[in-house]
Amino acid sequence: xxxxxxxxxxxxxxxxxxxxxxxxxxxxxxxxxxxxxxxxxxxxxxxxxxxxxxxxxxxxxxxxxxxxxxxxxxxxxxxxxxxxxxxxxxxxxxxxxxxxxxxxxxxxxxxxxxxxxxxxxxxxxxxxxxxxxxxxxxxxxxxxxxxxxxxxxxxxxxxxxxxxxxxxxxxxxxxxxxxxxxxxxxxxxxxxxxxxxx
Amino acid sequence: xxxxxxxxxxxxxxxxxxxxxxxxxxxxxxxxxxxxxxxxxxxxxxxxxxxxxxxxxxxxxxxxxxxxxxxxxx
Numbered sequence: 001x002x003x004x005x006x007x008x009x010x011x012x013x014x015x016x017x018x019x020x021x022x023x024x025x026x027x028x029x030x031x032x033x034x035x036x037x038x039x040x041x042x043x044x045x046x047x048x049x050x051x052x053x054x055x056x057x058x059x060x061x062x063x064x065x066x067x068x069x070x071x072x073x074x075x076x077x078x079x080x081x082x083x084x085x086x087x088x089x090x091x092x093x094x095x096x097x098x099x100x101x102x103x104x105x106x107x108x109x110x111x112x113x114x115x116x117x118x119x120x121x122x123x124x125x126x127x128x129x130x131x132x133x134x135x136x137x138x139x140x141x142x143x144x145x146x147x148x149x150x151x152x153x154x155x156x157x158x159x160x161x162x163x164x165x166x167x168x169x170x171x172x173x174x175x176x177x178x179x180x181x182x183x184x185x186x187x188x189x190x191x192x193x194x195x196x197x198x
Numbered sequence: 199x200x201x202x203x204x205x206x207x208x209x210x211x212x213x214x215x216x217x218x219x220x221x222x223x224x225x226x227x228x229x230x231x232x233x234x235x236x237x238x239x240x241x242x243x244x245x246x247x248x249x250x251x252x253x254x255x256x257x258x259x260x261x262x263x264x265x266x267x268x269x270x271x272x
Contacts, residue, residue: 020262033251040247044240051236 024176032183035149039187042145043194046138050198061135062126064196065119072115073192076150079108080185083157083178090171099164106161109154116147139195146184146191153177153184 021029050056057063082105089098120140128136156177163169199207 020259020266029255033248033255036251037244037248040244044244047240048233048236051232052230054230 022172022175024170024172025179028176028179032179035183036187039142039145039191042142043190046142046194049134049138057135058133061133062123062128064139065122066196068115068119069192069196072112073188075108075115076112076185076188079105079112080182082108083181087174087178090174095164099161102157102161102164106154106157109150109157113147113150113154116143116150142191142195146188149184153181157181 082101086098086101086105089095089101123136123139128139130137130140160174160177163173
């Protein structure tokens with residue numbers, strides 16, 4: 001017996017019923033919204049404290065590596081573009097190409113994290129720590145939180161990459177991870193401008 | 199003691215207990231004009247951000263709903 005159900009256009013066949021948005025995507029969008037508020041709070045605190053100082057960065061504090069981080073930003077953006085292209089390849093049925101693009105995106109993300117780590121070691125060597133000054137604590141708090149998010153997103157991308165060839169692979173899981181990765185990539189230029197350039 | 203006298207006493211205590219308190223960095227850092235503007239800007243940002251996020255999500259869902267509706271009709 002055929003079961004009827006309610007769809008956006010009224011009762012129709014069960015086969016015709018489609019999700020408005022996959023649960024993984026909707027859940028991730030809600031999570032990303034809370035993350036945007038979290039970073040919004042950090043940025044607000046940073047802007048207010050920065051405006052309270054006559055000179056920013058404070059004169060006795062080490063300068064951040066602007067050029068190196070600019071190149072690193074390009075790696076992260078390229079990684080975001082590759083994840084997008086990977087999704088397009090997957091939609092067109094080219095699973096191998098999609099996997100290859102996702103693999104390169106993960107490698108670029110690793111490069112980003114590696115360069116960030118190298119920067120951090122150098123900054124710590126120059127005496128900039130979480131407790132050395134307000135400047136240091138904001139730098140490590142904001143950039144550190146972003147780095148943690150990158151690590152989490154890379155872990156999720158790796159899981160998707162490993163599942164690519166398996167029969168239980170779901171494209172909707174990939175979309176959910178993509179939402180998070182686009183957020184991580186999209187928020188970085190704002191943080192880079194505020195913390196490194198302004 | 200009647201309810202009215204209790205309320206009056208509470209109001210008197212309320213006004214006596216008030217004193218100035220610098221509870222956040224904004225209160226004692228806002229001597230500079232830039233700080234005040236940063237405070238205004240971040241207030242606007244943090245007020246509008248959740249509204250625009252929820253509004254954006256609702257609009258996107260509506261667009262997606264209409265898209266699916268059209269697909270089902272055609």
